[in-house]
Amino acid sequence: MGKKLTEAQREQILEAGIAAFAEHGLHGAGMAAIARDAHISVGVLYKYYADKEDFFQACLRHSLSALEEALAAVTAREDKLLRYAAGIIRALGDFCRDHPSHIRMYHQITTASGDRARALAEEIEAVTARLYTAYIAEAQAQGDLRRDMDPRFFAFFFDNLLMMLQFSCCCDYYRARMALYEGEGPWNPERMEEELLKFLESAFTWERTDIVHRDER
Amino acid sequence: MGKKLTEAQREQILEAGIAAFAEHGLHGAGMAAIARDAHISVGVLYKYYADKEDFFQACLRHSLSALEEALAAVTAREDKLLRYAAGIIRALGDFCRDHPSHIRMYHQITTASGDRARALAEEIEAVTARLYTAYIAEAQAQGDLRRDMDPRFFAFFFDNLLMMLQFSCCCDYYRARMALYEGEGPWNPERMEEELLKFLESAFTWERTDIVHRDER
DNA sequence: CATTTTCGTGAACCAATATTCACACTTCCT
DNA sequence: AGGAAGTGTGAATATTGGTTCACGAAAATG
Numbered sequence: 001m002g003k004k005l006t007e008a009q010r011e012q013i014l015e016a017g018i019a020a021f022a023e024h025g026l027h028g029a030g031m032a033a034i035a036r037d038a039h040i041s042v043g044v045l046y047k048y049y050a051d052k053e054d055f056f057q058a059c060l061r062h063s064l065s066a067l068e069e070a071l072a073a074v075t076a077r078e079d080k081l082l083r084y085a086a087g088i089i090r091a092l093g094d095f096c097r098d099h100p101s102h103i104r105m106y107h108q109i110t111t112a113s114g115d116r117a118r119a120l121a122e123e124i125e126a127v128t129a130r131l132y133t134a135y136i137a138e139a140q141a142q143g144d145l146r147r148d149m150d151p152r153f154f155a156f157f158f159d160n161l162l163m164m165l166q167f168s169c170c171c172d173y174y175r176a177r178m179a180l181y182e183g184e185g186p187w188n189p190e191r192m193e194e195e196l197l198k199f200l201e202s203a204f205t206w207e208r209t210d211i212v213h214r215d216e217r
Numbered sequence: 218m219g220k221k222l223t224e225a226q227r228e229q230i231l232e233a234g235i236a237a238f239a240e241h242g243l244h245g246a247g248m249a250a251i252a253r254d255a256h257i258s259v260g261v262l263y264k265y266y267a268d269k270e271d272f273f274q275a276c277l278r279h280s281l282s283a284l285e286e287a288l289a290a291v292t293a294r295e296d297k298l299l300r301y302a303a304g305i306i307r308a309l310g311d312f313c314r315d316h317p318s319h320i321r322m323y324h325q326i327t328t329a330s331g332d333r334a335r336a337l338a339e340e341i342e343a344v345t346a347r348l349y350t351a352y353i354a355e356a357q358a359q360g361d362l363r364r365d366m367d368p369r370f371f372a373f374f375f376d377n378l379l380m381m382l383q384f385s386c387c388c389d390y391y392r393a394r395m396a397l398y399e400g401e402g403p404w405n406p407e408r409m410e411e412e413l414l415k416f417l418e419s420a421f422t423w424e425r426t427d428i429v430h431r432d433e434r
Numbered sequence: 435c436a437t438t439t440t441c442g443t444g445a446a447c448c449a450a451t452a453t454t455c456a457c458a459c460t461t462c463c464t
Numbered sequence: 465a466g467g468a469a470g471t472g473t474g475a476a477t478a479t480t481g482g483t484t485c486a487c488g489a490a491a492a493t494g
Contacts, residue, residue, distance in 0.1 A: 003490060004441065025328060027245045030481060041443045046483065110390040111242060111325055117389035121397070129397040146419070153412040156398040157378060160385075164377035173327040176338035180346040181373040195370040202363070203416050206423035220460060221471065247451060258473045263453065 005044070013038040013045070017059040022104035025111065026056060063102045068127060070095050075131060081139040085158070085200055089193050092162060096169040103170040132159055146207045154204070161196065222261070230255040230262070234276040239321035242328065243273060280319045285344060287312050292348060298356040302375070302417055306410050309379060313386040320387040349376055363424045371421070378413065
């Protein structure tokens with residue numbers, strides 16, 4: 001009908017794209033289905049975006065800016081390592097609840113290969129990687145972190161746990177997998193955050209000494 | 218032409234399928250390409266397997282039996298928790314080196330959704346989930362594990378770290394991501410295993426007490 | 435108000451690919 | 465050896481899905 005698209009519609013298109021890429025993968029998502037979900041025609045997708053790849057890039061940038069915003073708030077606020085970790089965990093948990101399909105899309109992206117994978121990893125992970133590494137190195141210098149480990153490994157393991165937390169929250173496969181560990185007593189998000197913090201606290205601070213050791217039974 | 222397939226050829230077909238599913242995903246892998254890689258015609262795929270789904274299931278079962286074998290050896294051998302953890306880490310590291318495409322295929326599988334995801338998670342993860350949970354609960358009863366945390370969470374976090382380790386070893390995206398943490402000094406597998414064990418050891422054994430605490434600066 | 439430009443539409447086109455099937459070659463049986 | 469049964473082949477078929485484009489409707493222009 002010729003009327004120009006509103007800002008809300010453009011947003012709707014990107015969200016429809018994210019949902020589709022999240023559900024069916026970069027290759028599996030269909031442009032026709034995306035257009036239908038966004039209540040526009042396929043033609044308009046190709047007016048605004050050169051092709052499927054270009055559209056996907058737009059969806060990704062749209063999502064990343066929301067994520068960066070959520071994390072920046074925590075980084076500005078906290079300075080003690082464990083409080084920082086707690087803040088990040090909380091912020092990511094909220095993001096999972098607000099935008100589950102974004103997380104699912106990130107997960108789909110991890111199946112890329114070759115140069116494509118490198119470029120995407122750089123774009124998506126560079127922010128948090130540098131953020132965590134700098135923070136953790138600083139904490140070690142301040143004495144808030146054990147000194148017998150390379151801080152880069154800490155940042156890496158920390159991020160590994162956070163990624164799995166997000167996937168376990170949003171992706172069907174990882175949800176089903178988590179259910180296997182839950183058994184009869186299901187976990188709630190608060191409980192999960194609390195236990196992960198306990199786990200991290202000891203991994204962060206405890207150092208093996210020759211004085212402290214348990215019986216060798 | 219017309220000669221019956223040898224056992225080696227049947228193996229070759231399954232490996233070609235695994236490589237294809239690993240590279241392009243369940244949906245993206247093409248039967249024609251699989252046949253070409255396995256040096257057989259498409260027709261034979263449909264003689265041995267009803268359809269693509271059936272063939273995929275055969276590939277999965279083939280791979281899972283190899284994985285179970287690798288893990289069973291460790292479970293039978295070790296009984297002390299940290300030695301067990303070290304054995305599992307080592308065994309999975311070896312498996313990654315020997316069969317990287319199998320790990321990549323597992324990763325692709327995690328993008329499934331709905332009932333499919335549940336069924337696959339059950340099939341793939343149930344073995345390790347039960348294994349780790351039982352082992353860790355036992356270790357806690359024996360006093361090898363801190364008592365202030367639910368053992369199920371330990372098993373879960375432990376497996377989370379192991380999954381990420383495997384993906385970081387085999388999948389392009391996760392390799393690129395790990396490189397961001399490595400910086401200029403790349404890590405070798407031994408170093409990684411060692412650092413992960415240190416990380417786990419403190420998380421496993423350290424308990425917060427009111428006596429020990431650091432300055433609040 | 436007439437004309438031009440911009441924008442959205444969706445049927446049509448085309449490339450990719452899962453699946454089938456008539457054929458040919460091998461093996462087995464008598 | 466001769467025929468029957470079994471097995472692999474790959475061109476042909478049908479379907480799916482990305483992309484294009486001629487059309488019509490809305491805004492902009494004068």
